[in-house]
Amino acid sequence: MSNIKPHSPFWELLPLKGLGPIRFLTDKSALETYRDELGSITAEESVNLEQQQQLLHDTVNQFSEFFSQEDLNNVLEAMQVIGDSRDDVSKVYMDAGISLEYKANQLVEVFADDRAKGLHFQGMPLFASDPKELVIYISKQLNEIPCIKDEEIAFPEHNLFLFSFLIEQPGGAYKEGKKKGRTVSWWNSARPYGEDLSGYHLLDISFN
Incomplete structure (x- = not known):
């Protein structure tokens, strides 16, 4: 993997657009183009409704003394309601600290941890x-204004979420979160x- 240059256009967080040249709804096959920047794939997982339902059935069968048929039916019904939004989803984890989520092989989410040292927002x-x-x-x-x-911390109008940068305290105050795990x-x-x-x-x- 090549060295990451500070404020590189590739590593710019672009709300509602993507990561640098990797734009939302880009096909999954385009990942090969950015192997030098993102490094190798460390893991990949896929999720679809049928797999989730089968896993649930297997779990219920294994622990049948704790679950009733009614419990199973209720969970299956709930899974069916939200199934369309999480069906045909895959996630690719890269060793540069970036993971990319795809739905029907089109990019829908970028996730970064603190290994992505070059990630910036408009130069910051x-x-x-x-x-x-x-x-x-x-x-x-x-x-x-975030919430x-x-x-x-969420910027809901831009579908942007930051975790562990600031921590909410009683009375509306806040403190700095832990650097590790942001x-x-x-x-x-x-x-x-x-x-x-x-x-x-x-x-x-x-x-101000």
């Missing part, structure tokens, strides 16, 4: 900047799973 490094300054900068550039719950994810549309954002509130932070 994601994992090497002061988290408060980073959030303020992103907010100003996107013209969106927060526990350790997750992640960021962004989607081409509203994320199909995750916590309901109605439980979040506007981040009480100075934007």
Whole structure:
């Protein structure tokens, strides 16, 4: 894998668009083009409704004394309701700290952890900047006030989510999160799973 240059156009986080030249809805086959930047594939997984249902049946059969047929039917019904949104989904993990989620082989999400040292937003490094300054900068550039719950900061209008940069405290205060384990994810549309954002509130932070 080649060295990552700071503020490289390839490593720019582009909300609603993708990662540098890798744009949302790009076909999965295009990954080979960016092997020098992203490194090798470390893991790959696929999910579809039939596999999820079979796994559930196997689990129920193995622990039949704990589950009734009614329990199974209720879960299967719920899986059917959300199945369309999570069917035909695959995720590719790269050794540069990036994972890419595809639906029907089209890119729908980019996820990065703190190994992606070159990742930046309009020239500001994601994992090497002061988290408060980073959030303020992103907010100003996107013209969106973020919301927060526990350790997750969300820019819902731009489907952008930062984890462990700031941690919510009682009384509306916050503190800096742990540097190890920080992640960021962004989607081409509203994320199909995750916590309901109605439980979040506007981040009480100075934007002056």
